[in-house]
Amino acid sequence: MSLFQCEICGCCENTALACQGFVYMADCFDWSYAPEREGKRLCSACGPVSYKTEGPTEYGRWHDQFExxxxxxxxxxxxxxxxxxHIETGSEDFKAHAITAEVQP
Ligand SMILES: [Zn+2]
Structure with missing residues (x-):
């Protein structure tokens, strides 16, 4: 399990809490809510809200396991x-780059 950056909202997410970023099981989900998100690494809140055949997922909202x-x-x-x-500096202190002013849905 590892951390990654969501490609839609930019937040820091943990693979274990967001279905590995939804890239490996993409075929299982219904992407009609946002077709452009299929194949991208997504956080739990940006992730698909329903499976193709099995109804609602637990995603589409933040898991609240961490900030x-x-x-x-x-x-x-x-x-x-x-x-x-950080791609340019290699620094792992990502919190130093946190965007605090922006309010996301
Ligand atoms: Zn996101």
Whole structure:
């Protein structure tokens, strides 16, 4: 399990809490709510709200297991230790880049 950056909202998410970012089981979900999200790594809140055949998922809302921290989109990657690191500096102190003013749905 590791941390990654959601490609839609930019928040820091844990693979264990968001179905590995929804990239490996993409075929199981109904993407009609937002077709452009299929194949992207998503946090639990941006993830699909229903399966193709099995009804609602537990996703579509934040899991509240830890604070949702928004980061500038596209500026972070998952490093070899499974932590988020800043692409340009390599720093794992992603909280230093947190966007606090922006309110997300
Ligand atoms: Zn997200």
């Amino acid at each position: 949702r921290i928004y980061l500038p989109i596209g500026m972070f990657r998952t490093n070899e230790r499974g932590n988020l690191s």
